[in-house]
Amino acid sequence: MIDVTINTQSITTNNKDWDGTIKGSQWFSTADFPSAHYLSSNIHTEDGKFIAHGELTLKGTTKPITVVFNWQEENGIAKFTGSATIDRREFEIGSGSWATNESVAYEVVLDIDLQLRKQ
Template sequence: MSAPTIPGYITGTWDIDATHSNISFTVRHLGVSKVRGRFDEVSGSITTGERVEDSSVTATIATASVDTGNADRDTHIKAEDFLNAEKHESLSFTSTGIRADGEDYAIDGELTVRGVTKPVTLAAEFGGIGDGLAEGSTVIGISARTEIKRSDFEVAANVPTGVLGDKITIELDIEALLRK
């Protein structure tokens, strides 16, 4: 399958702009509703290769930056039985491959949560390359989505079945700035 054409595609290294990026998640609660949250601190880079398939992504997310809009719940998520933010200060993703997937891309990689590393695939949509806000700057935009099982990463292993869903949907909207 041939890769989609990307207008304005250029090679380089791009630094993730945390201010203009969003890492969010959704998990089912009590089997009837969904709890949503986000992580406010993300860093990392995207390296665009000669071909999109030669590109790579690395990202680090501060576990203590979780925000669900409820301080008590955030404290619980940071605690030992969930993310254990005191011991595991970050979540990380490192790509292992990028491939065309119809009009979009699949980014294969390794996700580490609570010190447990598992393979994941992100369904990615290329948003574009354009001028940044600072004179002479260039930005890239990528949106991606994946689903993981919290049990695979030993998150909330002691929570009774039915209280918290095992499937977590993760959505990313990333803007990154081309290094000069």
């Protein structure tokens, strides 16, 4: 099972102007939706990779999302690297003047890179 909560208020673009904008209502609306959530209990392997079928809740909308990932354990550290593709329109991400595919692509690739240690 994968059960991940993401603090949307921690979003950063490393650009002072964008950091304020991306947290606003046209993008992630982090004041109203301070977290996103991914849950999957359907995980299998295919062609040497793990495939997780689950649901992503972002800005109050829940949609099915498939995450393809690798899992590697080394020296007490588990490395989880993977990706998923979402259509940002399904989550009302990038509205107003940002609503076109020309401003920001509708399909967005989410790259995931986690290092986990046992406590």
